[in-house]
Amino acid sequence: MSSPSQSAGSVRQRKKEKRVTTPVPDGASEAAVEIAAKAKQELHPSQGAEWDYRLAITIITVLAFVTRFWSIGHPDQVVFDEVHFGKFASYYLRRMYFFDVHPPFGKLLFAFAGWLVGYDGDFLFDNIGDSYITNNVPYVAYRAMPASLGALTVPTVFLIMWESGYSLPACVTAAGLMLFDNAHIGQTRLILLDATLIFSMALSVLCYVKFYKQRHEAFGRKWWKWLLLTGVALSCVISTKYVGVFTFFSIGVPVAIDLWSLLDINRRQGALSLQEFAKHFVARAIGLIAIPFILYLFWFQVHFTILTRSGPGDDFMTPEFQETLSDNLMTMSSVNIEYYDHLTLRHKETKTYLHSHPDVYPLRYDDGRISSQGQQVTGYPHNDTNNHWQILPGSPLTGSTGQKVKHGDIVKLRHLVTDTILLTHDVASPYYPTNQEFTTVSIEDAAGTRHNETLFEIRIDGAKPGQEFKTMSSHFKLVHFTSRVAMWTHTSPLPDWAYKQAEINGNKNVQQSSNTWYVEEIPSLSLDSDRLIREPRKPKRMPFLKKYLELQRAMFYHNNALTSSHPYASFPIAWPFLLRGVSFWTENSTRSQIYFLGNPISWWLSSALLAVFLGILGADQLALRRGMDALDDRTRSRIYNSTGFFFLTWAAHYFPFFLMGRQLFLHHYLPAHLASTLVTGALVEFIFNIEPLSSNEVSIVIPGKRKTASIRKPVRERLGGQNLLGAWIATSAILALVFAVFIFYAPLTYGKPGLDVAGVVARKWLNYDLHFAK
Template identity: 45%
Template sequence: MSDTALRNRRQPVNEKALPTPSSPKEDIKKVSLLQETHEKQQKNVHRIVFIGLTLLSFFVSFYKIWYPAEVVFDEVHFGKFAGYYLRRSYFFDVHPPLAKLMIAAVGYLIGYDGHFEFTNIGDNYIENDVPYVYLRSLPATLNVLCVCLVYSIMKQSGYSLSICALTAALMIFDNALVAQHRLIMLDSMLIFFMLATVYCYIRFRKLRYQEFSSKWWFWLIATGINMALTLSVKMVGLFLVVTIGIAVLVDLWSLFDIRRGLDMNHFMRHFNARALALIVIPIFIYLFWFYIHFAILIESGPGDSFMSTHFKETLKNSATKMKSLEIHYYDNITMLHRDTEVYLHSHALEYPLRYEDGRISSKGQQVVGIQEPDENSWWQVLPTKEIDSESEDGVKVHHGDIIRLKHLATNTILLTHDVASPILSTNEEVTTIADNDDHGRYNETLFKVLLEDSNNNDVWQTHLSPFKLLHMDTKVAIWTHDQALPDWGLGLQDVNGNKNTNEKSNYWVGQDIMGKNATEINMNKKQEIKSMLFLRKFFELQGRMLSHNAGLTKPHPYQSTPISWPFMVRGISYWSNNDTREQIYMTGNLIGWYLGFASVIIYVGVLLADTLARHRGIEPIDGPVRQRFIHNAGFFILLWLLHYAPFFLMGRALFLHHYLPAMVCNYMLLGAVLQFMFIDGIDSPVSSLQRNKEASIHRYRSVVSYMQALPSNNKTILVFGFILLCQVAMFIFLAPMTYGSPGMSVSQVLQHKIYSSWDLQYAK
């Protein structure tokens, strides 16, 4: 037989050995079944991991929550404020009321009456019968829920199971978050509502192709509600408002694109929906908590002094009103500077003729500020116009009246003139001249009384009417500042004429009237409780909150600068016990914080490299991977940046705990970057099938066999496991300073002092 015949010879075929070809419909069904089975498995694994992490977070957050049984750091403020709510006593704070109301609600539910004052760090809770564990349980519970929300945010953003678990686990074992969120403070509420807002917004964005559906509306409105709740905890919630605002504007800009095919009516529906859910509803929610705040705090309390006269008169049992009397001409009064709390004072000592810098003075009688009033602190109010001296009750002094002030002890008249003051050469010297020796200087002794709240009551009153003394001749205001005079002035406080007459520190408050006992006089009077419109109360309080917050510039031993926060150069000493040598020192987990900052650098570097490459026509990153890295991780870095960068513009004292919201955002960014680096390069067969099911049908058998034989990525597991192991190890190492127990010897404290700048107790 020839070779050709052999080649052409037909071989017998065993038809039973051939696979039976399946129809396209069967292949689609099998692929769908494969995907469905995989998704169910994923959901089950997610559920198990989620529950496990929640339980772990609960243990870490609540471990020894009863210790220490003493007031710790800012519990002196927020525990006290909760007590004021329960006693209904008006107080003042720079933060909105929601978080403090939540703490007070816990106290109310467990029957706490708010009797404890939280006066000093270290005050004992048990001795004073304070249910502090219940109060601390609220922030600790919210810390657990924050971990749950971070896991859910990463899951809803499309990140892998391992990334969701790792990001949440890093948060669980962050020392700063645990230390801060198991105490009676506000940060866990702030971060919880911040994360709830982010979660709701992501859920809303995922429904962008189901616009105006019930689910779409639900998640949009939920975003606005949680955003308002965040702002109702602390004013820094504005950072979140700006972040969501930017995201919404980008979204609207995309919808506005004519290539999207939306007519203007349809676009306006989108605009109006977002305006309603993210502006109108949040405004009403924010106002609502202040309405509750005012409705509860109806009794006079320590916050009276921050508010206007009209506001004070809306409170019951006002101690300020009981001490207040109307001021009449020829009354002898004492006057207290509102900001520095010194009394206007004069004595029979003169300014030196020549100061140390060579400037010449008037050598007139000194006018100074003194801490405790004495016989040299009385001033008589003299009229500058004819009054009815026979009036039985006397003639009241009104807003805008021009008066003279006579110093009783030396029988001299208050005066300021165009001579430089001893300390500030830009301001005028304040002195006095003899009552019977004007020498044509009468106009230099005239002052106009300007009341702060003259619209409510234009009668000058002690305690209730802060006032300015405006000099009629040179248009300066009598002012003092926290600076002492040299020895020739007995080290008393400098008083001068301030050319900036609009400065808020120009105000003084009348204190006592000689020969009159205000309490006895007012005991026989029925106190009238006045009303005030809610919005007037609201705007007044907002102004006081903002101005007082901006004025918190007094140096603090544990304050730090924003540039140092990601590196934890300085922490905060929260509490210490000299007997047991125990301490709580708030600082973050070095592993997570440094990796988090590295993720910022990596993100910016990858984004820059990708932009440059695409500019040259090269696309180094796969389309779907790039989309998630740019948009989703970009949202996280925007959150981080807007919760961090604004602090560089603030002049008030700042602390490491101000960085915590930004750090939580940083953990989510870290998870996104780790996904990009270690997971997104591996193409999941199931995701391939989802993207193009029809094209995958013919590869069905190979996909099935590939999935069955798909090995775990050992490199990724090792990297993630190593990161988590380091985080846990560092957490355990710092745990004695996080939980305040156990005590450490000097050598152990020095071992834990990772940075020389850490102000650890008992390091000597």
């Protein structure tokens, strides 16, 4: 697996090899002579074969652009997740801060496309089906960017096979499966991130293959070039989506194995000193870790530099971050809070107000537990006088009135309408037996035996000691002073006895981010109060790394929180078998629809050959255990190293999804599908590009005896264009069938023409949930 291009160029060899004379310095060791010879004796195709490859990749590239750009202006409406990524491009163009769970690189490309055509970002892609024409959106320019990358992915797959030394039929097979795949076409002709992700992933594999081919000329110009380009491509993958880490793994494993082999003192090419090995290690660390990380940070710096205005993403960030944005209403309208002010407190995530009313908790809950029968404290979504609380000092104040509340202060909250004091105690809440119930008690009880149970600490997020408590800009946790639980709410409504309002309870996990609240306003403040006089404020500055780390935490948290159900979500086990797709867009008047679905023949064939590959490895290992050597060294090296690298790439981009708890969709399999087409192309060559049986003898060691026996065995010859009739027949048959199925499903990929009921039903091969089937 450490050599994805093992024997690279062997299938493109000359019919008559030339003898290459390699200059070797006087006194050079035999190992040095061997290394120099190997470096200069890479086999290349003859001039005719070279042109065959060039002609094939030219035709495939042209077809790739045709299939991706054909009727790219249809539909002229917002389709599926274009509502997200088109919107983000508009926010970039308007420089308004937004929040997304994906890194910025892919979205910046869309904004760049809009900027190139002079678009100002007025349209915000609010709803699927909104008209681009009516709103004067240059949507074709937006779609052209991913369509171009999707088209370039096809010749990149061809080049990966070519540079790895595979025959022309193998290259055409792998690229052809990508060329006529409905899923890749459908996903890369819309304003979505996957085209950038998949192209960058394919480019990373190609650059690594070319880097590995320079292994005999370590630290040469080309060696450094392809090492650094591999790192750049990897940075584009991880800077588009975080699943790009799977590409790092698929390339990192062979790099680690390669380093391990370099450490071997018994290497055939000669042992490396520890200093030489350290140079190899540092070079790879710089090229494949440091460079990608620096570029990854660079795109976030661009992101922050562009988004300088307040926008819809403000609420996801801390007040300190929001103060760096111009026009931020939260920081512009913040007011210092003083003791005895009347407040409305609002939960940051759910936007519900802290609320109470005279009704009490029921004696028993549905599960039989007993409540305190105290006054209900709930979360209410609308502004109401029952949301008004007065902030009181936890102990008598010394000094003048008008004292400001600060971070770390101990306070009480008085509910104004019922004249009671907020309290939490060791009684289970209605929905969470492990969390504490919140209620209120009379002023007399709060001043007497229950004083300690009414004390709460103000903990402002990220605050410094003594920082002033303000409306809007101070996000805080209200932590009970004695039991150390934080006030918390959630989205599940309480039963009818609480008017289906939200539950408020005491969360023992104080650090949980969903414990955060803020003060929305001070109703008791008169309109002519000096505290409402605000001087113009300039945006504050915040160190880049601090902004970056804050955004990273928010992105990972919200990405993991995408666990809600979706009608078109699917499980990874279903993806290789293409059991269902995703409805992207429909139009009732023409019975047209875009349904995201791969080419069934292509996907089923690729999935089957992944299993065949494992069978080949298992059969070879079993034969070796019995003393039979059924494969020649070159074929075994190709299967275990090059095809094994492709298989590892597939596995690295597929199996991690089984560990995820978030929403998953069929498009998550597209990078793995690309890797499976590489395995398919390699196995087409392995299976069909062979010589008839010959009578070469092999030695078989008979256990327990010092003798050998002779048998006949098949010998696989790498023929570089000779006797490839079987491979070409297989390639032609596969691609003809794949093309026919591509045309059959094209109306669902391109969204036209509309199909009648019979046409829709005919395409429901595995009960695909297509529209207009009745």
